[in-house]
Amino acid sequence: MSEPEAPKSAFFRLIERLSELAGYASGVLILVSMLIVCYGVFLRYVLGASTVWQLELSTYLLMFAAFVGGAYGLKHGDHVKIDILVNRLPEKAQLYVRLLAALLGFLFIAAVGLIAYVLWWETTEAGRTSGTAWNVPLTYPYLIVPLGMTLIALQYLVIAADILRQITTGRTGERPPDTREGLEGGQNQ
């Protein structure tokens, strides 16, 4: 039954790889932002020089980790949710509610992504800049939100498809694709 779906699952594998990549990029950028802030501190308090781009760039890196890293978080089930009510339902009904939740999540993220693309496009067309000392063209930071939302939305497609497959094959009892893995990692707030 799953045989004819082979090309589709290659597409899904690509999405999952993108989500992984988003996580690795975010992780590296958090380390980079740490170094940038330290460099800023060094410039200001040790050399007495003024900082120009450090605060702004490190803030954009933080936004990258939040919005783009969100896809990695979704893939690994890190986004805290309340599933006590859902868990009480019979298994079949659980799957349908999970599907509904995944679709609502997808729609929301896709909508935010869409309006964020529009905002990004307008900003780029108008050639707006951040108006700070560094005065970076806003087209770069404004791309973070739509990029992140796209990746999260794609990851939601994978999750929805997984749930759908569980519904159609009637295979329940597997780990739901949207729950957290590796709790003993333990860093979750």
Next chain:
Amino acid sequence: MSSLLIGLIIALILLIMMALGIPVAFALGLTAMISVVLFLDPAQFGYFADFVFSSLNNFGLLAIPLFVLMGAIFGQSKASLDLLEAAQVWIGRLLGGLAMSSVVACSLFAALTGSSPATSAAIGRIAIPEMQRRGYPNQVSTGAIVAGGTLGILIPPSVTLILYGIATETSIGRLFLAGVIPGILVTLLFCVWILIAMLLFRRSAASAQPAGEDVEEASQVVAGPESYTWKHRFATLIKVIPFIGLIVAVLSVLYLGIATPSEAAAVGALFALILVAVLYRSINPRNLMGIALETTRTSTMILLIVAFSAVLGQIMSFLDVPQELAQVIANLEVNRWVIFIGMNLLFLFLGFFIPPVAIILITMPVLFPVITELGFDPIWFGIVMTLNMEMGLITPPVGLNLYVVQGIAPDIPLRDILIGSLPYVGVLAFGILILALFPGVVTWLPNYLMG
């Protein structure tokens, strides 16, 4: 339609979205989006993207991933083992000494990280197997870790205090200092409860098994028969001095106003990395990537909640919800302490279901005007609220620390963990009572140091 009714409808939509199992962050955003469609001009939809972008465009928020990073660096090292040992050689001989040592180690680890489940995980991973080996009752061992871990958000640095500071425009440096003495107080209260629990356990064991001999033996084991030489004691103490030095340094630059919290966090994380690399030699590219990924997972979870709750807060403020609620409550002719208790009950109730980060970000924009209107000190209230949030980490169904401990010790039934942990909710409530009666416990240190 009155703003209060609108607020009620928004709260209802939010509850439904969260009950469906949509991640809290996205449920907040979805609610915000629906509210725009229902109550505002859909033409204002365009602002939504701007709100999302500017919600995180704040250098102050960088302190969160950086303090999480600092905690992840220590969590990955053997630091937790040294902290436990340092506590163990000093108080290990008391009845329940190892459990008390775990709580003390938790409070030390809390000073290295801003997250509670991270604290429970780091100390629990080594302390729970050790307590099991020495015959501690499951309830005592797991309870100590679940409760001890909650100190992560009270003892600075603290992710929730950073968010409280940002949401209410209160000094984060002051909040951090204000958390120190209550943190020590709560650590002591936890230890006292462990002693009481051990005495209760011993008595029930004695009445259940009148043979006498076995009980003596059992309590011997639990008491920890080792004695330590003073040389050994100071040797273990010296091992933890670099960690304590680091946190004292981070706090000092904050309170001296030398650096902002984000800068202190960045320098702290860099020094943590150097410290761990030098002392434990356990940093290589592979586990550095592991630390970075772990930081990403926690950070994106917290920051997306920050982002979308800020958007919802913005929209509620447009709709005059917080302003009107503050007006209504301020006009109530009741004692402010009645309102204080009411708010705490509300936080406690929300804590059953929602993680602390989200509670602070959802309620503070609405309730903070009320708090200042009633003349409560914002710093003091922040610490009281944190104690309340700690209860939420212990109580089911969404007590994050319970599940962390269950993940560490899968062979201990959740029932034992629950029975062992729930008394600490009472201990924390007692702590809030003390803070309400003696507000100086909170305000003395920041006022003394920062004027």
